[in-house]
Amino acid sequence: MSTLAPLRLLREPWNASEGNQSNATAGAGGAWCQGFNVPNELFLMLGLVSLVENLLVVAAILKNRNLHSPMYYFICCLAVSDMLVSVSNLAETLFMLLMEHGVLVIRASIIRHMDNIIDMLICSSVVSSLSFLGVIAVDRYITIFYALRYHSIMTLQRAVVTMASVWLASTVSSTIFITYYRNNAILLCLISFFLFMLILMLVLYIHMFALARHHLRSISSQQKHLTVYHTSSLKGAVTLTILLGVFFVCWGPFFFHLILIVTCPTNPFCTCFFGYFNLFLILIICNSVVDPLIYAFRSRELRRTLREVVLCSW
Secondary structure, eight states, rough: OOOHHHHHGGGOOOTSHHHHHHHHHHHHHHHHGOOOOOOOOHHHHHHHHOOOOHHHHHHHHHHHHGEEEEEEEEHHHHHHHHHHHHHHHHHHHHHHHHHHSOOOOOOHHHHHHHHHHHHHHHHHHHHHHHHHHHHHHHHHHHHHHGGGGHHSSSSSSHHHHHHHHHHHHHHHHHHHHHHHOHHHHHHHHHHHHHHHHHHHHHHHHHHHHHHHHHHHHHHTTHHHHHHHHHHHHHHHHHHHHHHHHHHHHHHHHHHHHHHHHHHHOOOHHHHHHHTTTTHHHHHHHHHHHHHHHHHHHHHHHHHHHHHHHHHTTO
């Protein structure tokens, strides 16, 4: 990725001069310091696949009235967050391909504005994806341990307020990030938010699994329909755990990249790690590709509706 690049501001630390970076890279040595070059066509292909998959998820949730619940509305918002990554990646890659082949000539000032817009979309996706994963985890926690009060706790009005708040916070935070990206405090806030959400979800999932297994054993010989219900809830918790694991694997290297920018911008080995930024972008896009597959595989109702959408049986 050259002229246009998502999150170009974070590709290399701004407090390390080019000479220092070159010397650090040369000093580190080793083949792994050569970086990772990703063809634009790969970005384009993954972006298209992700966009189509997440559009199908959104269409399926909107189509099936049985999926009109806070839980699936939150999943729908997560799919929209993934689409932000796809749309920004597609726009960036298309412009790059057109510019490389001389079809499109754009002034440098316009390119900078486009970069800022793409960066803002990516940042909004980061914050909103993390937030909705946390919201979904809390929703599933309430479903399992406060089943009788769930509909009074998680009302449609509260769900709408939650979704609107997440999108507003994501937009504001991404704007602040792009404006003050050279401030290490901004990066630390983003890293802290990532770690906080991971710890929150891990604690919730551990508690869910521990108590859900206890409940299943205690009621298995008493009321069969409750066993089925809790089994379904436990299955939902497993799905969310898979989503969390995939998210961590796909976004973890990117956030580790941010940590290195703050802690060791001129260290030779850190400089080598910065050369793999394009690989981290591929992992981010892969997260958007994998999420819909997990929904379709784990949810029978959503899988059936997706089949109907694909077959155009509206």
